[in-house]
Amino acid sequence: MAVGSVCLQSDDEAEVVTNSDVFSSGTEKPQQAEYSQGSNIYYYDGYDCCGYDQNGYDCDGYDMNGFNKRGFDRDGFYIDGCCFDGEGYDKNGFNEDGFNREGESLSDILLKFFDLNVVD
Structure with missing residues (x-):
């Protein structure tokens, strides 16, 4: 089952590419997706909504510690x-x-x- 949720703050189109793999037990690994929004590429790891861009911020503008660029x-x-x-x-x-x-x-x-x- 593919996971297709991508969080975007704007009406920008996002190009989503998914790949999946299956654990040896037969259960599906979490889906992974990569999508671009402008010049940023975000990652979806099956747990985090959209991962972090190359500057370390997620789609909502927060870093992995939960703080935005303004602190x-x-x-x-x-x-x-x-x-x-x-x-x-x-x-x-x-x-x-x-x-x-x-x-x-x-x-x-x-x-x-x-x-x-x-x-x-």
């Missing part, structure tokens, strides 16, 4: 995971000054939480 991971955060996304917020949703998108600090949130849960 952001798939969630939009920088490589070290401790810094801020393009809007200036860390993974916990707080900016450099310690406030979330609603302008609340962590202490504001905790005080509000405890005020709501205080038993008289």
